[in-house]
Amino acid sequence: MAAALTLPPHAVAVDLGFGAVPWTSAEWLTSLRGRWPEVRLRAVDADPARVEAARQGVEVEGMRFEVGGFDLPPGGAHLIRAMNVLRQYRDPEVPGALAAMAAGLAPGGLLFEGTSDHPGDVLAAQCLRLDGGAVALEGLLLACSGARGCAPALFRDFLPRSLRRGRDPTGAAAALLSAWEPLWRQEAGEPHERILRSASALTGGMAWHLPAGFAVWWSPAP
Numbered sequence: 001m002a003a004a005l006t007l008p009p010h011a012v013a014v015d016l017g018f019g020a021v022p023w024t025s026a027e028w029l030t031s032l033r034g035r036w037p038e039v040r041l042r043a044v045d046a047d048p049a050r051v052e053a054a055r056q057g058v059e060v061e062g063m064r065f066e067v068g069g070f071d072l073p074p075g076g077a078h079l080i081r082a083m084n085v086l087r088q089y090r091d092p093e094v095p096g097a098l099a100a101m102a103a104g105l106a107p108g109g110l111l112f113e114g115t116s117d118h119p120g121d122v123l124a125a126q127c128l129r130l131d132g133g134a135v136a137l138e139g140l141l142l143a144c145s146g147a148r149g150c151a152p153a154l155f156r157d158f159l160p161r162s163l164r165r166g167r168d169p170t171g172a173a174a175a176l177l178s179a180w181e182p183l184w185r186q187e188a189g190e191p192h193e194r195i196l197r198s199a200s201a202l203t204g205g206m207a208w209h210l211p212a213g214f215a216v217w218w219s220p221a222p
């Protein structure tokens with residue numbers, strides 16, 4: 001999915017709901033700059049105290065901390081990540097929040113919305129884009145460090161709420177995990193070999209309502 005992302009030279013990324021610690025935004029900017037050296041980052045949070053603490057704590061050229069919400073300036077962001085933000089919201093609030101964030105996307109921009117555990121060892125994020133004014137699901141990113149093992153079922157509790165069993169009319173994500181599980185069980189070897197080999201065995205059948213399919217990323221804990 002990332003391979004499909006083309007950013008202009010002065011792209012703007014937004015870390016929406018950056019949270020209690022500002023250095024995660026700074027780390028994200030550093031990793032983005034590995035590929036897009038001139039990218040700038042707006043780190044936004046609804047909590048003014050967090051924004052003030054972040055401004056005092058971290059200063060990185062090209063990164064700005066701001067008080068704000070889901071309603072970003074229309075069309076201004078090429079990449080938005082909103083990790084562990086919507087889990088605080090009730091189900092009926094989620095579609096409106098996603099639509100508001102997506103309205104901040106520039107043409108071709110992507111919104112990653114998802115959930116991880118606290119250390120970031122397991123993560124699931126949906127990748128969304130704007131298509132003719134509507135929010136469209138592009139794909140699903142599943143990442144695992146192996147620190148707590150790794151199996152398809154591990155991702156179930158981290159799926160975006162709109163993709164969980166019983167809430168997503170297409171059932172695509174739940175079907176993906178169910179189809180993946182037996183393939184993973186058949187694999188032998190190290191945990192990362194089992195998860196990656198079984199995932200790639202799945203991809204052939206994975207056009208299912210996820211136009212860019214899904215990506216599984218093994219990111220070992222340091």
Ligand SMILES: C[S@@+](CC[C@H](N)C(=O)[O-])C[C@H]1O[C@@H](n2cnc3c(N)ncnc32)[C@H](O)[C@@H]1O
Pocket residue numbers: 016017018019020024044045046047050068069070082083084085088
């Ligand atoms: C659990 S923290 C997540 C922090 C970080 N993104 C992470 O993954 O570790 C959620 C943050 O989202 C912020 N937040 C909640 N609703 C928001 C909104 N509508 N707009 C901006 N920030 C929001 C909260 O103030 C909080 O700092």
